[in-house]
Amino acid sequence: MSDSPVTQFGAPDAPFCNRATARVTIIPAPLEYSVCYMKGTERGPQAILDASSQMELYDEELDWCPIEVGVHTCPALNYRGMDHAAALHATGDATRDVLQRGQLPLIIGGEHSLSAPPIAAAREFFPDLTVVHIDAHGDLRDEYEGSKLSHASIERRVVDMGIPLTEIGVRSFSPEEAEFLKMRPDVAIVWAYQLNRGIAGIPWQRLSKHTYLTIDLDAIDPAEMPAVGTPEPGGLRWYQLLDMLREIFRRTSVVGMDVVELCPMEGQTRADFLAAKLVYKLIGYRFTADR
Ligand SMILES: [Mn+2]
Numbered sequence: 668m669s670d671s672p673v674t675q676f677g678a679p680d681a682p683f684c685n686r687a688t689a690r691v692t693i694i695p696a697p698l699e700y701s702v703c704y705m706k707g708t709e710r711g712p713q714a715i716l717d718a719s720s721q722m723e724l725y726d727e728e729l730d731w732c733p734i735e736v737g738v739h740t741c742p743a744l745n746y747r748g749m750d751h752a753a754a755l756h757a758t759g760d761a762t763r764d765v766l767q768r769g770q771l772p773l774i775i776g777g778e779h780s781l782s783a784p785p786i787a788a789a790r791e792f793f794p795d796l797t798v799v800h801i802d803a804h805g806d807l808r809d810e811y812e813g814s815k816l817s818h819a820s821i822e823r824r825v826v827d828m829g830i831p832l833t834e835i836g837v838r839s840f841s842p843e844e845a846e847f848l849k850m851r852p853d854v855a856i857v858w859a860y861q862l863n864r865g866i867a868g869i870p871w872q873r874l875s876k877h878t879y880l881t882i883d884l885d886a887i888d889p890a891e892m893p894a895v896g897t898p899e900p901g902g903l904r905w906y907q908l909l910d911m912l913r914e915i916f917r918r919t920s921v922v923g924m925d926v927v928e929l930c931p932m933e934g935q936t937r938a939d940f941l942a943a944k945l946v947y948k949l950i951g952y953r954f955t956a957d958r
Pocket of ligand 1 (some may be wrong): 802803804883885886
């Protein structure tokens, strides 16, 4: 996979994807180890890049072309021959390299278990880091199917690291997670049904100066985002999600992010296009204030 030429996100003119001058580096992470239902997340990153090459680069809402900040896409991480733990380690290393260059890492997945090492890497650079996790699922199980590295345990690992966590859009939660939540004041959840009344209920005061944002695409309503492994009804709609994201970027400095769990489906290219547009919106919101 990594031997083929790299598709640059947005297919911009050369100066805008230059590795040295870009302010964003996109890390394609085709990770798939603990997916439990629909398989295919390893094809997610390339589907996002392919769709992005068809995308217009002017943002009518922001009235500029976010690609101008420089968006470099590095070769897809090559997990061949690695076990799950080694693959996660490699994902963290790639993130750390980008942070060391002073760039914003934006990882495109790939299954959600990939988020923990980039979050750990971001915390090395920003000790006050908080995490905002947008997802249909809590992902707070101590382990799942015998693995502590599972996609269903990703946020539990964040809590283990002592990082304050805010989850948004959750509507699928196990009894074990509900018990855990009651004991943990460092975890806040804004349920999907609460969001339906607006974003005023989000506990913004919990965000610190620096935030890592992880977005599982299954947070979005399956009517708009069908191509996920475990769809849940009652999800976020496109403009509702954008309203919330705009506010997050206004209130905190996002220093790392990922968009995960795209599981491309034959004949459902709208999902790939949504994911690509979402990635572009994240870049636009992130740099609108300080371009
Ligand atoms: Mn999920």
